[in-house]
Amino acid sequence: MPEIIIYQSKGEGELFVEQFAAQLPQISSDAVTATVEIDATQTYQEMDGFGASFTDSAAYLIHQVLDEEQRTEVMSRLFHPQDGIGLSVLRNPMGASDYARTIYSYNDLPEQERDPGLAKFSIAHDEADIIPLLQQALELNPEIRLMASPWSAPGWMKTSGSMIAGQLKPEYYQVYADYFVRYIQAFAAHGLPTYAVTPQNEPLFEPHHYPSMLMLPEEQREFIQHYLKPAFRSHQIDTKILCYDHNWDRPDYPLSVLDTAAAEVDGVAWHWYGGAPAAQSEVLKAYPGKEVHFTEGSGGEWIPPFEQAFSNVMRTGIEILRNHSKSFVLWNMALDEQNGPTVPGFGKSTCRGIVTVNQQTRELTYTLDYYALAHFSKVIRPKALRIDSDSSKEHIRSVAFRNTDGSVAAVLFNDGETQETVTVKLPDEEVLTFSMGPKSAISLQVKGNRE
Structure with missing residues (x-):
């Protein structure tokens, strides 16, 4: 038996x-x-796995606010396949997102300065908290795959002159492709291979209270086809390129990108803040060879009591997988008692982390998202079919x-x-x-x- x-x-x-x-x-x-x-x-x-994001906020809370004993416990419970729930996909922001203590990129310059040669490129910010936690996670679970998505290019490359809103200037497409190459090489030097990138997080959303960058489908198509993929090829980088990285309600966007750049795109990344999971299957049917990934869905106070919130992760997670996704990635790995920290000027946060780290008491709490993810990641392991x-x-x-x-x-x-x-x-x-x-x-x- x-x-x-x-x-x-x-x-x-x-x-x-x-x-x-x-x-x-x-x-x-x-x-x-x-x-x-x-x-x-x-x-x-075939599954890659389940996970969340070491945003700047999440990494700070786990690496700096928790003591060593708590940090050892939470990392084991998150990533160890036997002692924990064996999370195996981490999708990290390239620079600041809405959940960061400051607004930063890997090439910040004084106003009016430009650095097309990326001489001042540096991932020093991530070396403080994010990289040590990624390295620890990989030690606990060597099957982890790392994804990366920018919320914005450095401000000097954009029409807004800032990491807030605006678009990537065409004259900086090549420089921005080189920026991705530098990121992948810098993380690899720390023993952290980048499995996949997306050119832009939520490219159709241009908020003015945290880093963002509008990238229309024709712009993304041009950037991937003529700059990003050629840059990867010339540097022998085999990191996958996933297009879109936004909600289910606009399948026309990835279809438009794939229409001419299918040869340079490995798959499509999706979020759950609009539309339905069937969009994943719709695009896959049109382009059967392309991978499907679900890269962000946050729980939060907009889904109030326990029953609805837990049910949302369970029902939606099942439907995401039934619609061919190789990954199921929630949002912040950790947030504090105020659902933060967030970038200055963000306002009230209503998102929920996988764990809560109380900055006042240092108390560590595992949220319902942890247990909902556990229902998937504990039994469905990487490379499961x-x-x-x-x-x-x-x-x-x-x-x-x-x-x-x-x-x-x-x-x-x-x-x-x-x-x-x-x-x-x-x-x-x-x-x-x-x-x-x-x-x-x-x-x-x-x-x-x-x-």
């Missing part, structure tokens, strides 16, 4: 509780109200994978309002039956036959 481990979340006080299938109460087949059938013969995408799962009831959401060790992983969420008795039919003809309360989640890991 296979060893089956179950992780179950029933409510705010019972998050990610581990038990073995053998400990489940016996349930009559007559009581079954829903069936999920897993078919290992139908396969889809998605297999088919079919539910007899639409509100019993499911997604299933086969890991490289042969184990089968499944994540289920009861999105209904009533309790269900669910039978899961596993690929080896093993059948597992259990009860799922409304808005509860179960993750299964079937480890193969025991001696």
